[in-house]
Amino acid sequence: MSEAIHTRFLAIAEALSPALHDAMVRGGPVALQGDAGAPLAERLCRSVAGQQLSVKAARSIWTRVEVACGEMALTEFFHDGNFEAIRACGLSSAKVRSICAIAAEARAGGLEAETLRPLDPVERASRLTALWGVGQWTADMISIFYFGDEDVWPDGDVAARKTLTRLTSPRRKTVRTAARFAPHRSYLALYMWRHVDAPPL
Template structure:
């Protein structure tokens, strides 16, 4: 349950990058082209050192939106709080749903955000306990919140808690990255993804970060795979 680095120390990433490059030739080539891994725990939307509540609120806002749109709406939600800061769970519950929607939230997302806050206030979701849980326990716990499914919980594990070996099989970007890395003919199913990513354990979070970067690069960025092996 060792976390990814959270303080700027890149030693863990260096170890992961070396292991990934040794595990697969084309992954090594991709890493060489992209450079150092930029995956940072707790440093996504909401700023460095963001709280778990902030991270989950931002995750709800960002579902099915581009990063730019998500950032805009999240900033509006934050502005609803006292002093232009995101309210705490109790404070968020005091904001009516229709006011939350003026920030650009859909009704469903506003209700999800309020459900998250209510569970924290009631004590049925203890965010401070998440760090000590294993990955699947966290996914199960967070999935009780309205609007938070496995993918959102996995993004929380990767980007907030810095868990090193997460494979979000429902992520289209990871699927497309695998198609390019392994020259597949179609998007892989979950079982196939687990098989393809097995050599990258226990660093699959970092591997996914490089697969996302691969999707941003030209189609011919990697040499054709060797045949006849």
């Protein structure tokens, strides 16, 4: 994050709320860098597998998934014929169904990262949430942490939303507050997660 963006954020925050301003001053600039080191489909599957779980539990389940997969590519392993084997790794039936749908889309060529990268976050999210079991939160996390998109406010993330509410006002919608920080709303989310020390991935 450039100092110019951080300075702009401090000016906006100062006009909104002393508490928000102080939190940003104490924390200093935040950094955003997309990590597309793994295929998009695999990252999506792992994100779905880890939903509503602690980091430790999600990591443990994913390790079992990788062991069960063996030498096979994950997107080849994730299909209905292996439903029970995937389920035995600790995933719910709904998560297995979602993961298999993601893998099927990838095998059909519909999840190429370079096709989705140029899209704006709204259109990208629309493509991703069309997959069974992929919600807006997952689409937002992929846009922020996989593609490194700078202007995504994940209002469905409880930690980010509640922290912004607490630092501003419960009477003001967080979407409206976040809009003040466009076109760098992803950084606002990073400030909020850092403030509560609860990164989502």
